[in-house]
Amino acid sequence: MNSADEGELDLVIVTGISGGGRSTVARALENVGYYVVDNLPESLVAQAAELAAAGGSETRRTAMVLDVRARAFMTDLVGVIEDLRKAGFKPHLVFVDADDDVIIRRFEKVRRAHPLQGDGLLGDGIAAERRLLEPARNSADTLFDTTHLNENQLRDRVEKAFLAPSTPGLQFTCMSFGFKYGIPRDADYVADVRFLPNPYWVPSLREHTGTDEAVSDYVLDQDGAEAFVEAYASLLLGTTEGFEREGKRYMTIAIGCTGGKHRSVAITEELARRLGDAGFPANTHHRDRGNE
Template identity: 65%
Template sequence: MPDLVSPPGAERSRADLDLVIVTGTSGGGRSTVAKALENVGYYVVDNLPEALMVTMAELVFESGDATRRTAMVLDVRSHAFTADLVGAVAELKNRGFKPKVVFVDAEDDVLVRRYEKVRRAHPLQGSGRILDGIAAEREVLASARETADALIDTSNLNENQLRARVEELFAPADTRRVRITTLSFGFKHGIPLDADFVVDVRFLPNPYWIPELREHTGTESDVSKYVLSQAGADDFLATFTDLISTTVPGFEREGKRYVTIAVGCTGGKHRSVAIAEALADRLRAVGLSAYPHHRDMGLE
């Protein structure tokens, strides 16, 4: 998302402020997301009470740099957290800002393991269990999660992978366009939480059963050629490219900026990887902004 430079003499607009709001479950990876945003040029304000969001946005705007890229990170550690993030975002929009809300999440069992690893209590668990704190937090954040512009599932990502994912989403690009991620995954590792579309390519023969292909991945030409040469592969890619091309203008009209297409096979190594790569290529060929990402490749 590039800095938008107003032409000489043009009146500055709050819509020119590239404003990102990051929230999500404790232990989901907000601090890593914040660092990644800094890496791509954002000024990051961490642990900001939502009551101060509008004030902070106005201060950044009034600083005279309307092209400032700013990210605000909110969570329930703040005693001023009022559970009305949706209302605060609506107020920003009423004032002319165009904030993008990113929700960072992970599966409950993953969050529990992360807390146990660092031997910390969940901020909302009180005298209960970690799971009690997670459940209470999910209730507080339910509306924010539902209305977020982008949902990042960190369940199967390490810090470097999460940082790369954020940089893929927020590296300079045309902010007016929908940014599409074709995300390969393995069904045996679970369906991604952040998927807008889920497609199953297990109808294609599995290269795993070809000895000379088994140890390779769908990013390699031999595996890719094998997968894409199978009956139905080309029809699937053509049909799904048409489907996404048809829906993207509607997403743009509705203000949705990020679309994740989860492409699944058994393990996330061969078929889903090859199809995710090919689908991204086809989407780019028709003028869309599409990037492949492989969640489970290397987990075998």
């Protein structure tokens, strides 16, 4: 066949920095029903897509994992993606990344050399891979930053994002975080709720988190909280039709406060609830809730 009809083939292409967590992403995709092809050369992507489309129900959800172990890797993955779209497919490019220091610790832990390291240093291999993958990262539909995630947390995020929804359409992950620990690099939107009073300074609330009713009530009762959630939910809902038309299926919304324990958690939970009430699947992830 020369094209894939809408809904016939759910095609995910996974790539990213070595040590970032590609294998975990692949296993998570298998867990939610994808047929996963690992270590696929770029030159075979189009052919594999055609075979998957012709394979019927067993390969209707297919994921292909590409990395630097394949020869002639990443000469033009962005071009390959565009060719797939011209042929009628709707590939979803997933990029897995992490900070360099985290990648270095992971390689040192397993005592492996980087695939592009050669006779140089580990950092040299990582830098070379980043240069090679920059076009793919910039073109990714979904970015998973695993800097602050362990294997179980990453698997949970992937499974929630790619679990076949009961209704088609855009799906949201609403993430709370603390600015003191850095802005999530995999967020599509970032909002700052540090304009709200901090429950940390209320002794009876300090040791609790935004998922506790007392903290949530305190945050949501503050002047400006209701107006913010209502306006932000309205803004997000106003973009869904356009993003769906452009083929985007997953959105990560990051809400930040100072430490990621109180205000951002409460607002994130409320925002996810409102998106869900509007008919869009929305799960929550609290990146820094346990850091304080």
